[in-house]
Amino acid sequence: MDGKRVRGGLYLAGVMAFAIIVGGGAMGDTSPAQIMLFLIFIVLPIAFVVLVVRALIRVGDKRPPPVQFxxxxxxxxxxxxxxxxxxxxxxxxxxxxxxxxxxxxxxxxxxxxx
Known part of the structure; x- marks a missing residue:
């Protein structure tokens, strides 16, 4: 998975979550404090996990050295x-x-x- 796809997915998930919260989706009326709590406890941990997985994939990527003639x-x-x-x-x-x-x-x- 390349970086653009990961960032795009995170951006889309954040926008959707924000729209659900602010639009009153299933949660009804929300306050700014609830929005901040949602961002802190839901979005940031998900972003952290995605970044850690991405870093581990890069560490495990062992490409052979280029062929020298x-x-x-x-x-x-x-x-x-x-x-x-x-x-x-x-x-x-x-x-x-x-x-x-x-x-x-x-x-x-x-x-x-x-």
């Missing part, structure tokens, strides 16, 4: 590069992604076979 390094072409996961090894990069081809860094790299 890592931009590829510019100019990195296909070839053998030092493996970031295994020091002393090199890994083949095909120009778009790292492959599973890994070998020790001290041997001459053969071309990868697909």
């Amino acid at each position: 890592v931009a590829p390094q510019a100019g990195l072409g296909p070839g053998w590069y030092p493996d970031q996961q295994s020091p002393g090894f090199i890994r083949w990069y095909d120009g778009t992604q790292w492959t599973s081809h890994v070998q020790p860094a001290n041997t001459p790299p053969p071309p990868p076979s697909y």
